[in-house]
Amino acid sequence: MKKIYNICFLLTLLSLVSCTPEEENLFDQSAAERIDAAIKEELSILRGAKNGWVMEYYPSATQMYGGYTMLVAFNEDGTADVSCDLFEHDKVASGEYELKQSTGTMLTFNTYNEIFHFFSEPSNFLGIGETGEGMEGDYEFLVLDCTPEQVVLKGKKTGNKMMMTPIPENETWEQYLGKIKAVAKNAYPALYDVEIGEEAQYTVTQQHHVFILENQDGSRKSLPFAYTVDGIKFYQPVTIGNQNVQSLSWDNTEMAYKYENIAIKAQPLPAGYRKYEDFLGNYSFIYDNFGAEQNVTLREELFNSSFIMEGFPMDIRIIFKADLGVISLESQQLEGSIYLCPWALNQGGSLTNLSGAGMIGMASNSAIVFLDNGVWGARETDSFIAYDLSASKSIFQIPYIVGMIKQ
Numbered sequence: 001m002k003k004i005y006n007i008c009f010l011l012t013l014l015s016l017v018s019c020t021p022e023e024e025n026l027f028d029q030s031a032a033e034r035i036d037a038a039i040k041e042e043l044s045i046l047r048g049a050k051n052g053w054v055m056e057y058y059p060s061a062t063q064m065y066g067g068y069t070m071l072v073a074f075n076e077d078g079t080a081d082v083s084c085d086l087f088e089h090d091k092v093a094s095g096e097y098e099l100k101q102s103t104g105t106m107l108t109f110n111t112y113n114e115i116f117h118f119f120s121e122p123s124n125f126l127g128i129g130e131t132g133e134g135m136e137g138d139y140e141f142l143v144l145d146c147t148p149e150q151v152v153l154k155g156k157k158t159g160n161k162m163m164m165t166p167i168p169e170n171e172t173w174e175q176y177l178g179k180i181k182a183v184a185k186n187a188y189p190a191l192y193d194v195e196i197g198e199e200a201q202y203t204v205t206q207q208h209h210v211f212i213l214e215n216q217d218g219s220r221k222s223l224p225f226a227y228t229v230d231g232i233k234f235y236q237p238v239t240i241g242n243q244n245v246q247s248l249s250w251d252n253t254e255m256a257y258k259y260e261n262i263a264i265k266a267q268p269l270p271a272g273y274r275k276y277e278d279f280l281g282n283y284s285f286i287y288d289n290f291g292a293e294q295n296v297t298l299r300e301e302l303f304n305s306s307f308i309m310e311g312f313p314m315d316i317r318i319i320f321k322a323d324l325g326v327i328s329l330e331s332q333q334l335e336g337s338i339y340l341c342p343w344a345l346n347q348g349g350s351l352t353n354l355s356g357a358g359m360i361g362m363a364s365n366s367a368i369v370f371l372d373n374g375v376w377g378a379r380e381t382d383s384f385i386a387y388d389l390s391a392s393k394s395i396f397q398i399p400y401i402v403g404m405i406k407q
Helices: 002-019 031-048 173-187
Strands: 053-057 068-074 079-084 093-096 098-101 105-108 140-146 151-155 161-166 192-196 199-207 210-214 220-227 231-240 243-251 256-259 262-266 281-287 292-302 306-310 316-321 326-330 332-335 338-344 358-364 367-372 383-388 393-398 403-406
Touching: 031 068, 031 098, 031 105, 031 140, 068 173, 068 220, 079 173, 173 220, 173 243, 243 262, 316 332
Parallel strands: none
Antiparallel strands: 053 068, 053 161, 068 079, 079 093, 098 105, 105 140, 140 151, 151 161, 192 199, 192 262, 199 210, 210 220, 220 231, 231 243, 243 256, 256 262, 281 292, 281 403, 292 306, 306 316, 316 326, 326 358, 332 338, 338 383, 358 367, 367 403, 383 393
């Protein structure tokens, strides 16, 4: 009988449920409406930074090239203005951006931006990254957090977290990047000793924006970082000695990055070393075994990485080898199917477009002397020829290169 009563009680409850009015919506808006409202709010925040955002940008899933400081302004017309500490401090490039839904809000830089997409291009003219892959950077980001004080992004390809904070309103972009580049100019490149207290415990070398810390037992650890207005900031806190460190300030008097009792102190540069800015300027380019010369100018392209040489029929890229303090004239694409090819005139006139082949330019006082860099193997580069590979014809020639004299 008890079982019958229980069954009747359950049937009564079910009948009551079936007779209740239609269940009310848990939310006042549909899912699509809530997503649209969230995107509008985040878009308002991105556009609301009056002077734009400082973005800590890390290409490569392993952060093997370190981080770069981007300045980004999101305009009302759907375009984004971008500057970067790798480029000239007054250079600004624009392209379109979009916020869309894709398992969360996705920020996409969806049309070509000369600065932003540099890090995702497969080209490898600086020798950074594998040929055909480049630095493998992101241009699509999942928005993890978005407030007027900080935006946290996650690269779709790399998975790297990248922070954005508002640029101070009282500084121009040129002033802000100028401070960052002043740190890089004074501190980079160099070998460093890591001192904890008064004792040197590690040796540090630098490759791109990464410190390679070598322990006394020979083991190594990579510490990717980005330059800031007063020093550097690591991608994530690192342990040096027994301390966790996120940021270090540059002390130009002591030539050291410092935090409490930790100092990453620059060693003296080797004799004959030339810094990046030392190569900027006007030159007489001497070639044809002193029989010809051309007035050229080296201007900044990518800071501490490359120059553009103006003066020949086409602009030519000159690579800066920061670890050696020398410049390099190498095989490169000039335009379309036209390549600047290393040319071995003294060995029968062979030419190549082998990546990295070319000549090293070493400075001595106001002169720069060019010599073969050894990449071409048994062949020695002594000349260059701009050659149209599709038409099989010469565009212009620079035979028997000697060097450059600064004017």
